[in-house]
Amino acid sequence: MDTLTALMTRRSIRAFTDQPVSDPQLRTLLSAAMQAPSAGDGRPWHFCVSTDRAQLDALAESVDAGNPMFKQAQAAILICLDEALEKFKGFAPQDCSCAAQNLQLAAHALGLGTVWIAVIGIPPRVTGCRKVFDVPESVVPFAIFPLGYPAQTLPAEDRYDEAKINWGRWKG
Numbered sequence: 001m002d003t004l005t006a007l008m009t010r011r012s013i014r015a016f017t018d019q020p021v022s023d024p025q026l027r028t029l030l031s032a033a034m035q036a037p038s039a040g041d042g043r044p045w046h047f048c049v050s051t052d053r054a055q056l057d058a059l060a061e062s063v064d065a066g067n068p069m070f071k072q073a074q075a076a077i078l079i080c081l082d083e084a085l086e087k088f089k090g091f092a093p094q095d096c097s098c099a100a101q102n103l104q105l106a107a108h109a110l111g112l113g114t115v116w117i118a119v120i121g122i123p124p125r126v127t128g129c130r131k132v133f134d135v136p137e138s139v140v141p142f143a144i145f146p147l148g149y150p151a152q153t154l155p156a157e158d159r160y161d162e163a164k165i166n167w168g169r170w171k172g
């Protein structure tokens with residue numbers, strides 16, 4: 001799948017089949033995430049990866065109370081933000097977001113589905129991720145991505161909106 005097709009057709013997938021996600025696939029996703037640009041090339045991220053059923057089930061309870069997404073997911077990747085690695089103060093959320101979007105697009109290109117589950121700024125989810133993955137206090141759980149083969153098909157949406165564009169100067 002070429003890059004433009006991937007980014008124009010990606011959708012958030014919240015239902016998964018029971019087909020496993022392989023270790024090489026997970027490594028491709030991690031590699032894509034780590035390939036992201038970051039301010040000053042600081043790469044202020046760490047990743048927690050799981051394919052363990054008990055751990056994935058625990059995420060369903062601890063991160064998104066009762067949400068069946070993690071119960072169906074065959075894997076999950078948590079991106080953690082490490083301010084100590086920032087090259088320029090305050091840029092880590094943008095850096096981690098770049099990694100997150102790379103991960104999502106790579107999953108789609110591999111035929112996998114995922115969805116960005118916000119964690120940072122949502123105390124019960126931060127606590128839940130810390131508990132399930134033993135994340136130390138020195139880093140912050142940023143966002144988590146349940147992974148699997150899609151059990152739902154969502155059409156591509158054309159979101160191009162001319163009204164959001166100011167060619168030249170702001171049109172007011």
Ligand SMILES: Cc1cc2nc3c(=O)[nH]c(=O)nc-3n(C[C@H](O)[C@H](O)[C@H](O)COP(=O)(O)O)c2cc1C
Pocket residue numbers: 010011012013115116117118154
């Ligand atoms: C920063 C961010 C946080 C998000 N948090 C959640 C979330 O907590 N739970 C969820 O189900 N979807 C979450 N999403 C997914 C959005 O709901 C989804 O991207 C949006 O509805 C557009 O749909 P699409 O991804 O299929 O294009 C999040 C997306 C982003 C970018």
